[in-house]
Amino acid sequence: AVLARDETAGGYRVQHIYRNDPDAPDDLSPLARYGVDVHEGDVITAVDHVPALSAPDLGALLRNQAARQVLLTVKPGGNGAAREVVVQPMTQSQESNLRYSEWEYTRRLAVDSIAHDSIGYIHLRAMGSTDIDQWARDYYPVFQRQGLIIDDRHNRGGNIDSWILEKLIRKAWFYFKSR
Numbered sequence: 001a002v003l004a005r006d007e008t009a010g011g012y013r014v015q016h017i018y019r020n021d022p023d024a025p026d027d028l029s030p031l032a033r034y035g036v037d038v039h040e041g042d043v044i045t046a047v048d049h050v051p052a053l054s055a056p057d058l059g060a061l062l063r064n065q066a067a068r069q070v071l072l073t074v075k076p077g078g079n080g081a082a083r084e085v086v087v088q089p090m091t092q093s094q095e096s097n098l099r100y101s102e103w104e105y106t107r108r109l110a111v112d113s114i115a116h117d118s119i120g121y122i123h124l125r126a127m128g129s130t131d132i133d134q135w136a137r138d139y140y141p142v143f144q145r146q147g148l149i150i151d152d153r154h155n156r157g158g159n160i161d162s163w164i165l166e167k168l169i170r171k172a173w174f175y176f177k178s179r
């Protein structure tokens with residue numbers, strides 16, 4: 001999430017929680033996970049009972065805690081009592097990937113909204129073995145639309161695989177249809 005130190009609120013205000021494809025719940029932000037119930041505008045006042053403002057940055061209290069359970073004390077953005085929630089912080093690499101996933105997801109939502117689902121959007125991250133899985137996941141829901149935007153901005157390398165090109169130029173030869 002994007003957090004901002006807020007002395008008057010007594011902690012770090014959650015300005016933005018990164019979001020991504022809801023079909024990939026394992027890739028959600030720690031604050032967006034089921035049961036955490038933290039929202040933009042809420043204030044993190046403590047980490048494992050240590051006051052958040054006692055550290056120069058909230059990251060100092062989360063150092064070396066990736067994938068471990070951490071207890072956050074969170075005060076709602078409006079009125080209400082503070083509550084405690086358990087989260088598992090992520091590494092900087094995972095956070096970078098989360099920001100990238102949000103960028104991809106919001107581009108896809110924008111294309112769907114503007115084109116009213118007549119144009120599909122696919123982003124090519126890279127051409128490694130895990131990227132083929134993402135290509136298939138993103139391609140098949142939209143391949144029959146009137147057009148496709150295949151975005152390779154910020155691509156992390158590799159070559160356009162012949163497998164992808166074959167999928168794009170394939171013509172339908174046969175369909176099954178009920179009587």
